[in-house]
Amino acid sequence: MRILLVDDSSTMRRIQKTQLNNLGVTDIFEAGNGEEGLEILANTTALDYILLDWNMPVMDGITFLKKVRGNGAYAGIKIIMCTSESEKTRVIEALKSGANDYIIKPFTPDAIKEKLKL
Numbered sequence: 629m630r631i632l633l634v635d636d637s638s639t640m641r642r643i644q645k646t647q648l649n650n651l652g653v654t655d656i657f658e659a660g661n662g663e664e665g666l667e668i669l670a671n672t673t674a675l676d677y678i679l680l681d682w683n684m685p686v687m688d689g690i691t692f693l694k695k696v697r698g699n700g701a702y703a704g705i706k707i708i709m710c711t712s713e714s715e716k717t718r719v720i721e722a723l724k725s726g727a728n729d730y731i732i733k734p735f736t737p738d739a740i741k742e743k744l745k746l
């Protein structure tokens with residue numbers, strides 16, 4: 629399984645990476661904002677999942693989400709919003725924009741495990 633982490637917090641990415649490593653996932657790519665995420669997408673094949681933060685500088689998660697879903701080449705990649713934006717309207721906006729699922733921070737390793745079906 630190949631996963632791209634998009635989050636401006638390097639601490640959060642480290643936590644997610646450790647949790648994923650513990651679940652046996654080692655093919656992990658990291659981006660600090662949506663723009664970096666798009667660059668990695670363009671240069672990486674066969675990604676299965678993107679764990680996507682909402683609030684980031686340069687390009688935020690919802691903008692990134694809409695751009696990725698606007699490109700049919702990426703249709704097979706599942707995108708899970710991973711954010712502290714827990715308001716219902718936000719969740720609905722993300723799902724309407726093409727997110728496959730939603731995890732509210734702070735989350736447990738079990739939540740990641742369940743959402744990624746590991």
Ligand SMILES: [Mg+2]
Nearest residue numbers: 636681683684
């Ligand atoms: Mg953030």
